[in-house]
Amino acid sequence: MKTLVAIPARYASTRYPGKPLVTLRGPDGAKTLIRRSWEAAMAVRGIDRVVVATDDDRIATHARAFGAEVVMTSSAARNGTERCAEVAAILPGFDVVVNLQGDAPLTPAWFVEDLVKGLAADPAADIATPVLRCDGRAVAGFLADRRAGRVGGTTAVFGAGGRALYFSKEVIPYTGRDYAPEEPTPVFHHVGVYAYRPAALADYPAWPIGPLEVLEGLEQLRFLENNRNVLCVEVNAEGREFWELNNPSDVAVIEAMLVKQAADPQQSC
Known part of the structure; x- marks a missing residue:
């Protein structure tokens, strides 16, 4: 493709x-x-x-x-x-x-490669985006952010065939329990990379901004509000750390990760 x-x-x-x-x-x-x-x-x-x-x-x-x-x-x-x-x-x-x-220079190359493969394998999908299964530590961090009134990572829920049902800055789905730090959970972290088919992308600017996009502040919800098929592709971080630069405080975080990647062959792959 x-x-x-x-x-x-x-x-x-x-x-x-x-x-x-x-x-x-x-x-x-x-x-x-x-x-x-x-x-x-x-x-x-x-x-x-x-x-x-x-x-x-x-x-x-x-x-x-x-x-x-x-x-x-x-x-x-x-x-x-x-x-x-x-x-x-x-x-x-x-x-x-x-x-x-x-603002995401640490995005692993294979995230993008997996998205393109996902679209190639699913002709009905209009857009593909990556999701990462959270462990207990990640979920605890998201919940701590929300209790403190901070917006943390975005989470995603999807159905059969990876079809996205919703994206939220709240932690979804509700699980009602605590997890051990390394324990896999049913919560998926959405990573803000997108692969679009040109036809769906061409339609996007003409659609009105819907109420869900306004409430959540998430641009991908416009596709769902207009009944387009969004494919969630589960990816594996393979030990790689990544971070987006949204605030001045993120500079030091990313610089530390750059050093770690250079020192660790697994992080640099």
């Missing part, structure tokens, strides 16, 4: 303005967030084209300087999916368009 990876990047982030140009230091030196995200995309096998999608000249100039292809999009895009839809319209002819978010 001919596959395009688009990396949405905007300068005017509400929580962290200028985030794509923030420097992350690792064993390989100091590189910006957008460069590390681009390098993560370039490591994915079987990809035909990788582009940075932005409406900001500062990001575009920087990305071109380190060798990335840039597609300029409008400032009207309300989220990464809408920005990817613009890219797909500008660059037609792909069977799959992947949204590898520009």
Whole structure:
């Protein structure tokens, strides 16, 4: 399947303005967030084209300087999916368009590879996205966040064939029990990477933002609210740590993980 990876990047982030140009230091030196995200995309096998999608000249100039292809999009895009839809319209002819978010440079390459395989194996799916089974430690962390009034990770529930039923910033499903730290649970952590079929992606910007998307603040719910088939693909982290950069405090976390990956062959695979 001919596959395009688009990396949405905007300068005017509400929580962290200028985030794509923030420097992350690792064993390989100091590189910006957008460069590390681009390098993560370039490591994915079987990809035909990788582009940075932005409406900001500062990001575009920087990305071109380190060798990335840039597609300029409008400032009207309300989220990464809408920005990817613009890219797909500008660059037609792909069977799959992947949204590898520009704030997730530690996303394992095989997550994207598994999504593309999932779409190839399921012709009825309009979009595929990865989920990770949580252990007791992860669930306890999510619940602790909610008790403290913090929004932690997003969870997903799905039915037969991996069809998504719902995504939430609450911890779902309710289990009513505690788990040992290493014990597998029925809770799945949703990882914010998406592989779309171009037809579904083209329809997305024209749909009104529904009440569930507004309440949860989750862009993928627009697909469910419009009766599109979302495939949840269970992936294995294989010992790899990953983290998204949403706040300034996340810089130190990601830098520590970069060091750990370089020192541990399993983390670097």
